[in-house]
Amino acid sequence: EAGVTQFPSHSVIEKGQTVTLRCDPISGHDNLYWYRRVMGKEIKFLLHFVKESKQDESGMPNNRFLAERTGGTYSTLKVQPAELEDSGVYFCASSQDRNWQTPDEQYFGPGTRLTVT
Amino acid sequence: DAKTTQPTSMDCAEGRAANLPCNHSTISGNEYVYWYRQIHSQGPQYIIHGLKNNETNEMASLIITEDRKSSTLILPHATLRDTAVYYCIVRVASAGTALIFGKGTTLSVSS
Numbered sequence: 001e002a003g004v005t006q007f008p009s010h011s012v013i014e015k016g017q018t019v020t021l022r023c024d025p026i027s028g029h030d031n032l033y034w035y036r037r038v039m040g041k042e043i044k045f046l047l048h049f050v051k052e053s054k055q056d057e058s059g060m061p062n063n064r065f066l067a068e069r070t071g072g073t074y075s076t077l078k079v080q081p082a083e084l085e086d087s088g089v090y091f092c093a094s095s096q097d098r099n100w101q102t103p104d105e106q107y108f109g110p111g112t113r114l115t116v117t
Numbered sequence: 118d119a120k121t122t123q124p125t126s127m128d129c130a131e132g133r134a135a136n137l138p139c140n141h142s143t144i145s146g147n148e149y150v151y152w153y154r155q156i157h158s159q160g161p162q163y164i165i166h167g168l169k170n171n172e173t174n175e176m177a178s179l180i181i182t183e184d185r186k187s188s189t190l191i192l193p194h195a196t197l198r199d200t201a202v203y204y205c206i207v208r209v210a211s212a213g214t215a216l217i218f219g220k221g222t223t224l225s226v227s228s
Contacts, residue, residue, distance in 0.1 A: 033215065050213060055213055093160075095213075103151075103214075106163065107163060
């Protein structure tokens, strides 16, 4: 079974440009999460999808970040316009949809390393 | 903020058991203890989780104290490939909740 995949693995862009990150979850996983780690900081939650619906966007830093999951399969995270402080590693994770009272195990992709210059 | 406290770093000899402690004194009755690890340049990897009973899987064992205020992750026979940052995370028993990562423990396994 294929794991969570992310594309690209690395991206280097200039300040003010736009970048779109893609995440393909494990097949059959309805839950999809985005996290990121900026330099020297802990891994932080960004948002959570259940199928195509955003369940929790509380971690999105500002309106320069837009996440979508059309059709409930893969997801994209767009940063427009990118700023220097957006540099870091962006992780995607997915999990199965279970009984609401049962916690799920989240499986992470390898991440996309974003460098804004 | 993370609700757990872990040592910054630990060392372990290859082949020996690695015991990683975690304090979570404010844990609530409906919160689980999760362990993840991040090997350099990879995404976090799920290891194990538990509520109040000890748990074991093919990767590790999780020992939770009776009062649930602390736990220990045990890697029974550490290998060089177990060198990683280990995160202890407290999480409510509800699917879909975010993982809150702290600084974790950097485990260095040496030969």
